[in-house]
Amino acid sequence: MNKYKRGAILLGILAVLSVLLGIGVGSVPISPVQILTALTGRGDEGIRALVLGLRLPRVALAFLTGAALSAGGTVMQSALDNPLASPFGLGVSAGAGLGATAVMTAGLTGGLAGTFLLPAAGFTGGLVTVLLALALAKAFDKRLSSVTVVLTGMVISLFFSAIMDLMAAMLPEYAQRISLWQMGSFAAKGWRGPAVLCPVLILCFILFMRRASMLDVMTFGDEQAQGMGVDPQRSRLGLIALVAVLAGTAVSFSGIIGFVDLVAPHIARRLFGAGHRRTLPAGMVLGGSFMVLCDLAARTLASPREIPVGAVTALLGAPFFLYVFFRKRRK
Amino acid sequence: MPSEHPMFRIDSFSCGYGKAPVVKDISFTLSPGQRLALLGPNGCGKTTLLRGIMGILSSSGNIELEGQNLRTMTIRERGRNLAMLTQMHSVSFSYTVMETVLLGRYPHLESRLFSSPDAEDRRIAEEQLKKLGLWQERDKPITELSGGQLQRVLLARTFAQTPRLILLDEPANHLDLKYQVELVEDLKKWTGEPGRAAIGVFHDLDLAFSFADTVLLMDQGKTVFLGKTADLEPEALSRVFGIDVPGYMRKSRLRWETLTNREDQHGNLQKPL
Numbered sequence: 115m116n117k118y119k120r121g122a123i124l125l126g127i128l129a130v131l132s133v134l135l136g137i138g139v140g141s142v143p144i145s146p147v148q149i150l151t152a153l154t155g156r157g158d159e160g161i162r163a164l165v166l167g168l169r170l171p172r173v174a175l176a177f178l179t180g181a182a183l184s185a186g187g188t189v190m191q192s193a194l195d196n197p198l199a200s201p202f203g204l205g206v207s208a209g210a211g212l213g214a215t216a217v218m219t220a221g222l223t224g225g226l227a228g229t230f231l232l233p234a235a236g237f238t239g240g241l242v243t244v245l246l247a248l249a250l251a252k253a254f255d256k257r258l259s260s261v262t263v264v265l266t267g268m269v270i271s272l273f274f275s276a277i278m279d280l281m282a283a284m285l286p287e288y289a290q291r292i293s294l295w296q297m298g299s300f301a302a303k304g305w306r307g308p309a310v311l312c313p314v315l316i317l318c319f320i321l322f323m324r325r326a327s328m329l330d331v332m333t334f335g336d337e338q339a340q341g342m343g344v345d346p347q348r349s350r351l352g353l354i355a356l357v358a359v360l361a362g363t364a365v366s367f368s369g370i371i372g373f374v375d376l377v378a379p380h381i382a383r384r385l386f387g388a389g390h391r392r393t394l395p396a397g398m399v400l401g402g403s404f405m406v407l408c409d410l411a412a413r414t415l416a417s418p419r420e421i422p423v424g425a426v427t428a429l430l431g432a433p434f435f436l437y438v439f440f441r442k443r444r445k
Numbered sequence: 446m447p448s449e450h451p452m453f454r455i456d457s458f459s460c461g462y463g464k465a466p467v468v469k470d471i472s473f474t475l476s477p478g479q480r481l482a483l484l485g486p487n488g489c490g491k492t493t494l495l496r497g498i499m500g501i502l503s504s505s506g507n508i509e510l511e512g513q514n515l516r517t518m519t520i521r522e523r524g525r526n527l528a529m530l531t532q533m534h535s536v537s538f539s540y541t542v543m544e545t546v547l548l549g550r551y552p553h554l555e556s557r558l559f560s561s562p563d564a565e566d567r568r569i570a571e572e573q574l575k576k577l578g579l580w581q582e583r584d585k586p587i588t589e590l591s592g593g594q595l596q597r598v599l600l601a602r603t604f605a606q607t608p609r610l611i612l613l614d615e616p617a618n619h620l621d622l623k624y625q626v627e628l629v630e631d632l633k634k635w636t637g638e639p640g641r642a643a644i645g646v647f648h649d650l651d652l653a654f655s656f657a658d659t660v661l662l663m664d665q666g667k668t669v670f671l672g673k674t675a676d677l678e679p680e681a682l683s684r685v686f687g688i689d690v691p692g693y694m695r696k697s698r699l700r701w702e703t704l705t706n707r708e709d710q711h712g713n714l715q716k717p718l
Contacts, residue, residue, distance in 0.1 A: 192538070195537060196537070197537050197538070323559055324559060324560075326559070326561075327548070327551050327554060327560065327561065327562075328551070330540070330544070330548055330551075331548055331551050333536075333537060333538045333540075334536065334548075335534070336501075337496075337501065337529065337531055338529070338531065338599075340499060340500070340501050340520070340529075341499060341524070341527070341528055341529030341530075341531075341612075342524050342528070342548065342549065342551050342552060342606065343520050343521040343522075343523060343524020343525065343551055343552030344520065344524075344551070345520045383538065383539065387539065387540065387541065387544070387586075388538035388539050388540045388544070389540065389544050391561065
């Protein structure tokens, strides 16, 4: 058995374990057998309600969000030939946050329409921000080089975050909600999130895997990619738009969660090599499992209080980011 | 029956970055087996011309491969016919040597749902790795290779692309002498096969002359000389480069002769020159 097959089996075990832990650990402990019984629609009614109504949708949303952000990070890093690029860095999260903040402060979050409006605004905000960043980058640099795109995204991201902070300061009655949204959470989201995110993730995954070889070629930079039959500008635009849709959808349900999109792809590359046919799905499973475990930590470490999951991912992700950055500089 | 078209032809070709072209009105043809060196001082438009031919920059004038207008080809079709090897630069992601060379097959992949290299692609990549003496290194990550080895892997990838024409943009920069000589020898061997040609930019004149049988001397985006390497007037080089090129070459040769004489006399070097 080669190392990739061994790695795939270990990843599978990690995913199953993280899901079982995510569902099983809490104020009411649930054993794996009880979980499986509940999943088949049998067993204790209270446990069934807890598993199917509360913990499973939460774990599913966390897993799908981690997988989506990891896929977004992998694709962004390759499409921009930059190991430090991520949907977060390109402004998807800040844009989504601003969209959601606008809906919150306009008082449009009540009722059935409101429950859909918040993610819709987050998604639209993320997509619009990326399109704005790309339009600005194109205005500065006709060749749409990766450095211009990354810098423009970073500037827009900081600018939108500042607007959010300003709104929180000007409207103190919404400050706590905005602040919570900026840190991300999977609490009490129900099945709506997984139901929307799952098909978007599957569709984007298929489209990314179709472009796996193209992504491989793009990691060698624009000139070499062009020499190998890839139009880097057009391909980059299409890929970034897809990432914006995927990450925007994910963030719109959970709020802003950083670093997973940076950490998971790097670990996946370390374990499975740089080729996208392996590293993309591996990164998604890693990102999903990592997010479930971070969420588990977020809701249990300071129980009964809940820590924002974005804080947990940042606490683990920031040192890793520095490690990647300085390792690259040393080279 | 011989083809009525030259293998490659550009005619009144101009290209550049903005509205004003950097390369102006260049024309030449290439036959199979021919190796053309673009010579000229920095900023004269050598790299711009390569990028124009590759389709990275917008251009005007005719550009044909085997009589077919290159502009009517899709970018993948271009990739099947033209390949570009640039100067060595760092790589961010740790593909293995084999994976990197297989990427040269990208323009040949069929556009199936999840197209990936097939047995034939692997055979071609394997053949190139063996030809360039890289087979033992096939599972090594390219991030762990020396600059010279990496450039050799990228050359194998360029060959695996099985193009008709290779464009070389200062591929020997930053390489040790050994790798420079090997690179030129490998390129000469490659163009020795039927239906292949190469255009190269080399900073080192010696290396350029060792590579090329034909020279296009450029200055300010225009042709100063086009012809056989042997027919190039040294004075033309001096005018374009702004120094006494034959004088420099003579001094260089003298230094070399002193070095080799000293070696002959004493059997080894006493001190560096």
